[in-house]
Amino acid sequence: MSTLSLHESPLQDAHLTAGARLIGFAGWNMPVQYTGILPEHRAVRTSCGMFDISHMGQLFVSKNGAEAWLNTELTNDVAALAPGMAHYTLLLNAQGGVIDDLLLYRLTDERFLLLVNASKVTEDEAALKASLNASLDLLNASDSYAGLAIQGPDTARIAEALWPDGPTLPQRNEVITLPMPHGEAFVCRTGYTGEDGFEIFLPNEDAQDLWNQLIALNVTPCGLGARDTLRLEMGYPLNGSDLSATRSPLEAGLGFFVSMGKPSFTGKEPLIAQKAHGVKERLTGLIMTAKGPPLRASYEVYDGETSVGHLTSGCLSPSLGHGIAMAYLPTALAKPGRELEVVIRDRRFPVTTTKKSFYRHPSS
C-alpha cells in the first residue's frame, strides 16, 4: 500500500519527533514502535505508556429511543448501562458472526458514543444505518477526533499531574466529558493492556498539546507493536485476527458480553442454536514453554497427526518470556492442559492449551 493513500494521525509530526517507525495499519500511517517493542511493553507493565489511537472510529447515536434501538443492534444489554458508564459489546451479522467489537459509552441518557476499530468504521456505519430508526441521529465523527490511551500502573499519578485542578480520573469503565479548547473530550477508565489506564478521545486540534504534556510527564510513547503484545498477554481478541464475520462471540469466548435475555438483537437466532447444541470450536489459549521460535498467526496446530486449526494471534510474551497464542480448536481440545504441536518452518514444537488470560499482574 502506498503511504500516500494512508490517513495521517494529527500526531504524525509528534511521532516522527519521538523517533517513531510508521507502518500502514487499517488505512492509517501509524507508529509501530519508537525505541523498541520490548522497552515499550515494559514501560506499560511497570510505569506508564501512551498510544496514539486516533485511527479508532467514533460513531455518535442520539435522541429519544437510542437505547432501545442500540439494544437491538449490539449484544450487551444497553438498558443495564448507566449514563456516564461504558461497556464492551459486539456488533454481529445475521449469521451471528462478529462485524466488530467495540466500546459503547453512554454519555447521557439519550446520547451514546461507539468506539470502533479503524478497519471497520465504514462497515459498522453501513450495518447500523441499514436498520436506523428515522427518529435517531447517527453521526460518524471519526475524522474529527484524535485519541490517546494512557496505560500503566502510574496512570493515577500521571492524571493528577496532568489535571491538578481536576477533573478527577473517572472510576473503572466510567466516562466523563471534558471541555477542551476546540470542543469536547471523552475520558474513560478503560484500555487494551490489562493495566490501569484511561482512553481519551479529543478534538484533533487539541491532541498535540496533550501529547506534549504527557511527554513532559515522562510517559513513554508506545506503538502498535507493544499494543499487540500487551493485549495478547491478557487474551484480549483483535478483530480481523481473532474475531471474524464467520466466528460467533460464543466461539470466541465472549459470551459474557452477549445478553441472551434480551428480546432480540441482530445475530441472536444463530446464537440460540449454538447455545443449545454447543459450539464446535472455541478460541483457546496456547503456550509454548520450551525454548523455540516465537508463535505467530497462521501457524498450523496438530493433535497427533490431525490438523486441528491455525493460530489467529501469537507472540513471544515479553512479560512471561515464552510463546503465547490463540487458535480456534475443536471444543474437545479447548480445555486447559491438552498437549498439542505447532508447526514452524516444517518442524513441530510442543504447546499446551490454557486459559486465554496468559498474564497476571504481580499485585493481583
Next chain:
Amino acid sequence: MSLPKNLRFLDSHEWIETDKEAPAVGISDHAQSELSDVVYVELPEVGRILEAGEAAAVVESVKAASDIYAPIGGEVIEVNEDLTAEPGTINTDAFGDGWLFKLKPSDPSELDKLLTAADYEKSLG
C-alpha cells in the same frame, strides 16, 4: 557510522568477511536496527552445504521472522551458539559478536560479486 571495510554485503543486508579463510556471516547494523529486539535465532546445521542466495538462517524479532541468505556458497563449519541464549547480541554488536555462522567458501571469487561497504552504504541512502 562507517562500515567495516573488510566486509562485503548483500542488498538484503547480510555481511560476510573477505579476509578470512572461513569468513563469518551476519546481518548489518542497519538491518538489526530495522528489525529491533531480536528474540530468536535459527542457525544452519554445521556441515550443511549452502549455495549463494540460499536461505540459511532465520532471525526473529518480536514482530517478524526474517530469512538470512548465504552471501556465497560453501559449507557451514561453525555456528554462533551464544546467540541461542543471547539473541539480542545481534542488536548490540551486529558486526562483531552478533555473527551467525562461518562458511568454508566453495568458490571464493563469489565474494567479488557482492556489494562493497561503500556501495552498500550508498544503497541505504
